[in-house]
Amino acid sequence: MIQELKSNYGHLFEEALLNEINQVGTYKEVSEGSKLMDIGDYIKAMPLLVSGAVKILREDNDGDELLLYFLEKGDTCAMTLTCCIGQTKSEIRAIAEKDTKLIMIPIQKMEEWSSKYKSWRNFVFNSYHNRLNEMLETIDSIAFLKMDERLLKYLNEKARVSDNNIINNTHQEIAYELHTSRVVISRLLKKLENLGEIELHRSHIVIKNI
Template sequence: MEKTDILAKLPGAFTESALRQEMITHGKFITVNKDDTIVREGQFLDFLPIVITGEIRVFQQKEDREILLYYVREGQTCMMSLSAAYFSQTSTSYGVATKPSEIFVFPTRLVNEWQLKYSSWNAFLIQTFRSRYDELLGSFESVAFDPIDKRLLTYLKNWAQKENSPKIVISHQNLAYELGTTRVVVSRILKGFEQQGKVKLFRGYIQLK
């Protein structure tokens, strides 16, 4: 890919042209396939990824259960990597591409350098910390206070809104993973929703009504 093309794909948030030039000079452009693992638990991070296109799912895993933390979408970066960039640490989460994605990666040492030189980079970092924190707080509140059926319905509605379609393409098993529960529980609750007329169930997808 040409450098000018990469430039065009960089989030518009980076206003300083000197910064954009540095990003192109030092960054490395990589593409990943669906289900490729970008970051795994325990991995030492010496790079910071910014998603150009596609989506990375960031989650935690304990034994055979996992739970969704958040998604990294276009123009965003991974909180765990950013964190590790400041204080050399290993990741406590997994990052897996949910679709074919293009990612721009930088050596972590630049994260600090740029912060002092470029205010738009600094704003990007603060914005990232802040929004990831809010997201996590939201998840926390939800797990701490809300019963699973409510969380499940919220998840479905969010999906439908995000995709702008009432057809939610996901298996019960994967829904269970997202919410940190089990397949049987999800099937049971969904069947309840169907009887209440809230959804219609099909193999491989759910129609929100």
């Protein structure tokens, strides 16, 4: 685990902190589609991503989901940090976008490391900043972009995160994450295909212009 830590976080953390993470962290592998955290869960550990990607979702009162942002290698989740500090229940759902490797850090270490290691404190602040910017982008997309623009942005982001221009999600799954209906998504996907942005196939979507 120490080699993966150094490879992904060696440029951020000093040697002493990397060794502590190696001592107290728990290595975890999750397969694509696995749920890492659900709304209402108490959080006992925060994740450091070693590889893969995790999508963070919010849910409304009717059970409909909205994609907030993706976590990638070298990231952690600001929403998890907030819940850890306040010892409150999770307000987000985290699902592996693809096969993912993580190191889970006990929440008891967060405050200790924040006072002990400047690099950890900076990492936490930067994580808050980056996730806030990503949520603001999501809000801007909802408020200012037309649904076809949101859909194309969503498809390009999924292709970038998975490093694959083939999207295997169903029209219904895409509709859930964009908080709209399957009929709307199917109509807009056909429009994007006519514009030459994508190719629609029976079981997948190909992004042509990433």
